[in-house]
Amino acid sequence: MNKGDLVEVVASSLNETKAQASRTVDAVLEGIAKGVLSDGKVTITGFGSFEKKKRAARTGVNPHTKEPIQIAASTTVGFKPSQALKNSVQGES
Amino acid sequence: MNKGDLVEVVASSLNETKAQASRTVDAVLEGIAKGVLSDGKVTITGFGSFEKKKRAARTGVNPHTKEPIQIAASTTVGFKPSQALKNSVQGES
DNA sequence: CTTCGACCAGATCACCCTTGTTCATTCTTG
DNA sequence: CAAGAATGAACAAGGGTGATCTGGTCGAAG
Structure with a gap:
């Protein structure tokens, strides 16, 4: 499974276009990366x-x-x- | 850093409300989880x-x-x- | 089209994993 | 917003597993 597939799943879940979902996925991942870099730990219940x-x-x-x-x-x-x-x-x- | 903080970051990145971002984050994570469960591997470039x-x-x-x-x-x-x-x-x- | 990741070889040791309880934090609902 | 509920982290100790190192190439993905 690659990023494209994930984008499709997210697009389907959020009822948005693939382009929108693509930015969405990128934003979330970037947010996680940023959190790990800054706080060193990101806990998601x-x-x-x-x-x-x-x-x-x-x-x-x-x-x-x-x-x-x-x-x-x-x-x-x-x-x-x-x-x-x-x-x-x-x-x- | 917890889920709430991540939601805030995502909300800020996508210019949407925290409630919206919360669903967004949840959707992406769920999508990743689903991908791992079904395909066994999720590669994100x-x-x-x-x-x-x-x-x-x-x-x-x-x-x-x-x-x-x-x-x-x-x-x-x-x-x-x-x-x-x-x-x-x-x-x- | 260009870049990014997977693969595979072999060997070593760092780190994960187990249990079980408690506490703190977080999430949710009223 | 506050309180209750639920989930996760920490700790201890030891053994064994698997992650990881290099690096060139191929295939796939963006």
Whole structure:
């Protein structure tokens, strides 16, 4: 599923055009991104929470050369599904 | 940051009321959830991708009794930030 | 058309995950 | 707006899983 499909679903849900839905989706995602960047955490009841996570540096391996390399600490964005969402995915195949 | 704040941001971005933005956010999130449930994966260019991940069964420990327990395989929803989003969080503190 | 993401290899260790209760926060309804 | 209801976060501890590193290419998506 890609962005276009999501836009269609949103358009259908909100009864608006795809163009409108496209901006809508973009606005929401941008809002979430902004929230994660500024507050470091975005909690949405009934859905889940996005959190800016720091990954500690560690020793990795270059798959090409099999040579051990030092991986610097990095920051990523994690998503923790709420119990409701977890319950939803559990039943699906 | 909670859902209300996100609603405010979206409302501001789309120039609509908070009530409208609330439904908007809900629709988008529900759409994403639906996509993950049906397709198992939702890729959004420039933001990231949600994926339904299966966690294999393993042996855990009951934190209270320290007793080893068998944990059944479960399904969760993972989020992989796109390079752009990663780049964004890298620069933020 | 151009860019963005997926893929895959192998190996390592950081981080997630379990339980269960309590509290705080948030959402909803009157 | 206020109060009640519901959901999530935190904590503890340890083992094992999976995320992730590189990087070039292909396919798809915008």
